[in-house]
Amino acid sequence: MSRAERLHGLDLLRVLASCLVLFGHIAAYFTLAHQHWWLTDRVEEQVVEGFRLNANLGFLGVCTFLMISGVVVTHVTTREGPGTFLYRRVSRLLPLLWVVTPVVWLMINLGLQVSSTVDPKLDFGDLLAGMALWNFFQRPQIGMVGVTWTLWIQIIFYCYVAASIPLLRRKPWLPPALLAVVCFITILLSTLSRGTTSGALHMWAHQAGQWAVYLSVLCIGQLISLVHARAVHRYVALAIGSVHVLLFIWADRIGGFTFQGNAMPRTLLLVIAAVLLMMRANGRVSRSKVIREWSSRTYAIYLVHLACMYPLLNLLVPRVGPEIAVLAGLVATAIVADLVHRFVEAPADRFLRSRRRPPPSRDEAGTPKPITNHAPEVTQLK
Secondary structure (H helix, E strand, O other), X not given: OOHHHOXXXXXXXXXXXXXXXXXXXXXXXXXXXOOOOHHHHHHHHHHHHHHOOOXXXXXXXXXXXXXXXXXXXXXXXXXXXHHHHHHHHHHHHHHHHHHHHHHHHHHHHOOOOOOOOOOOOOOHHHHHHHHOOHHHHOOOOOOOOHHHHHHHHXXXXXXXXXXXXXXXXXXXXXXXXXXXHHHHHHHHHHHHOOOXXXXXXXXXXXXXXXXXXXHHHHHXXXXXXXXXXXXXXXXXXXXXXHHHHHXXXXXXXXXXXXXXXXXXXXXXXXXXXXHHHHOOOOOOOOOOHHHHHHHHOHHHHXXXXXXXXXXXXXXXXXXXXXXXXXXXXXXXXXXXXXXHHHHHHHHHHHHHHHHOOOOOOEOOOOOEOOOOOOOOOOOOOO
């Protein structure tokens, strides 16, 4: 992607989404500890109640990340084949996950709180399950790096997009339309299975229904990207997107699939408006080096912030108060996220990309054209 094609407004939006995720988990800490902090109380009174959002701004940051991911992964399908596309997406997620998960596993076994719950001692099998994201299928469920539940949704969407790249290039409206049908059938079957299945089958049915709900968020992002690229007429995208919004609302009304509050549909509509607004943002702030560097580290922030924040909050809040404790947690998160980005995420990405370079494209005369990629991708939640 050239610098001219970079969607700078989405960089800024990803930065804001990372702040929302951080705030949500900080607020959740004080809520679960039955403590009050003036900042979280003020946001709850003036923002959450004023806009009738979920408590602690739940789902707002995650929804933003998911929708941006839907925009960007669709944006890059114009220059990547299915194999290269899937390889690059998954290779951006796994190296950092495989480094962070063992550290968190060790912290849990040392008795440190790294999530909103206190996990029991974990064995080596739990570590392997966490590194393969299989821990979400264990009973009792082991959260470990709790935020990684979204990575399953990401990977499923990546696989679908990779398989549908030929269709995206011929009839770009068809993949999001087909996914709406798949999501509807999945949610319906998952709902009908309630009370008729038990054990592992019920768990799988419920998990599939939950994935289908959140896949609609990514698909709305895909439609926004297709309209931006003028591949799909905006009225066609509006019709298909409305179906996905209605699917999300329907699943929310059924209950049991989403778990972050009663304002999920309102949050979804708010995020759609924000993404549409920021798609064309190209001002000085969104183009600044600070935003670009922060944006490139949002996946690292996403993975490490709980393990950085919660142990420090437990240690410092009783001794120095919430303000200094939160500041120390944010500084620790920034330092650790920068280190793992510099020494794990970025080197791993460069190495894995070098292992699979796309063949040079050819002009009409058959002469190979050089492949240029002057800027990193806009995405990754990732």
